[in-house]
Amino acid sequence: MSAELPGCHRYLNRVAPTPLVPVQLDRALPPVWCKLEFLNPSGSTKDRIARFILEKAWRQGRVTCGDRVVEASSGSTSIALALACAQMGLRFLAVMPEGVSNERVFIIRAYGGDVAFTPAALGIRGAIAEVERMGTEPGVFLPKQFANPDNAEAHRLGTAREVLDQIPGGKVDAVASGVGTGGTLVGLFEGLRENGCRVVPVLARPINLVSTHEAECCSFSARIPGVADAISEIFHPDRLPGLITAEVRDEDALATTRELIRLGFPVGPSSGLNYRAALDALRRLNDPTAQVVTVFPDRMERYFTTELFKPFV
Ligand code: PMP
Numbered sequence: 323m324s325a326e327l328p329g330c331h332r333y334l335n336r337v338a339p340t341p342l343v344p345v346q347l348d349r350a351l352p353p354v355w356c357k358l359e360f361l362n363p364s365g366s367t368k369d370r371i372a373r374f375i376l377e378k379a380w381r382q383g384r385v386t387c388g389d390r391v392v393e394a395s396s397g398s399t400s401i402a403l404a405l406a407c408a409q410m411g412l413r414f415l416a417v418m419p420e421g422v423s424n425e426r427v428f429i430i431r432a433y434g435g436d437v438a439f440t441p442a443a444l445g446i447r448g449a450i451a452e453v454e455r456m457g458t459e460p461g462v463f464l465p466k467q468f469a470n471p472d473n474a475e476a477h478r479l480g481t482a483r484e485v486l487d488q489i490p491g492g493k494v495d496a497v498a499s500g501v502g503t504g505g506t507l508v509g510l511f512e513g514l515r516e517n518g519c520r521v522v523p524v525l526a527r528p529i530n531l532v533s534t535h536e537a538e539c540c541s542f543s544a545r546i547p548g549v550a551d552a553i554s555e556i557f558h559p560d561r562l563p564g565l566i567t568a569e570v571r572d573e574d575a576l577a578t579t580r581e582l583i584r585l586g587f588p589v590g591p592s593s594g595l596n597y598r599a600a601l602d603a604l605r606r607l608n609d610p611t612a613q614v615v616t617v618f619p620d621r622m623e624r625y626f627t628t629e630l631f632k633p634f635v
Contacts, residue, residue: 345582351601360619364404375465390463392415392453392462404416416436417449419446477508495609528575545576
């Protein structure tokens with residue numbers, strides 16, 4: 323089977339590294355080095371894993387022209403896979419629970435992908451079960467972003483190396499990210515560490531504060547899309563020695579996201595979350611020369627109908 327990568331229309335392998343820029347919202351602290359992942363072709367960092375996983379599978383002969391790629395995701399990963407499949411001459415099917423916003427469905431269909439719905443009551447687990455069932459059919463390839471080690475590899479070999487080339491002195495003291503699959507945080511951390519950085523991994527965890535008359539307590543907040551509390555197969559504390567958790571109030575994450583947008587960074591809510599976690603890391607490091615890296619994972623346009631844009635309605 324040929325390992326030649328397909329597509330006379332392909333531009334994906336000509337996409338430049340995303341910029342890494344210093345952003346200083348708090349004058350009392352050094353700037354945070356922010357990787358502008360929303361500038362990837364489909365608008366999110368998931369373009370990296372879509373391309374890396376599909377190209378590797380292609381080279382290994384596990385997927386070929388006309389095959390069908392199937393993923394259980396209603397989010398950025400499906401959109402990125404739909405774009406990559408359009409570029410590679412593959413078919414794509416996104417399986418998602420009913421009730422997902424029309425915008426996402428339209429984007430996937432516009433790239434030539436199909437969308438299948440599973441009952442809303444079964445949640446994402448229902449979609450995953452359906453995908454697993456289809457994985458046994460011939461000509462079907464399952465990227466499985468929550469289990470596939472190539473998810474973190476895309477960031478170890480791609481994002482981390484770009485950061486090292488871009489940051490002054492090739493020095494990174496901490497890297498902060500929210501976790502969905504964990505691919506971003508694990509891959510960035512491993513890639514930076516193996517290239518000599520003594521880097522602290524920082525988990526950005528959104529919380530909502532609940533005040534009772536006795537005390538304040540907090541729990542994981544699901545108000546920041548893309549970031550989950552579940553532990554995926556990729557995110558494992560053993561892979562992140564010295565991990566610290568930065569808890570960020572979801573209100574603060576949203577306020578910081580709006581502040582970033584106001585400055586001209588068209589980002590989604592997890593960018594505000596990540597930025598706040600990076601500020602927390604800078605405070606803990608307490609060193610004016612510290613260089614902390616984070617990512618702005620996706621674009622604001624996906625969130626027009628959410629809480630993020632309420633103040634602008
Ligand atoms: N998607 C979005 C929109 C995110 O903000 C994040 C967290 N930064 C993720 C995904 C999580 O990335 P990963 O799956 O690599 O953990």
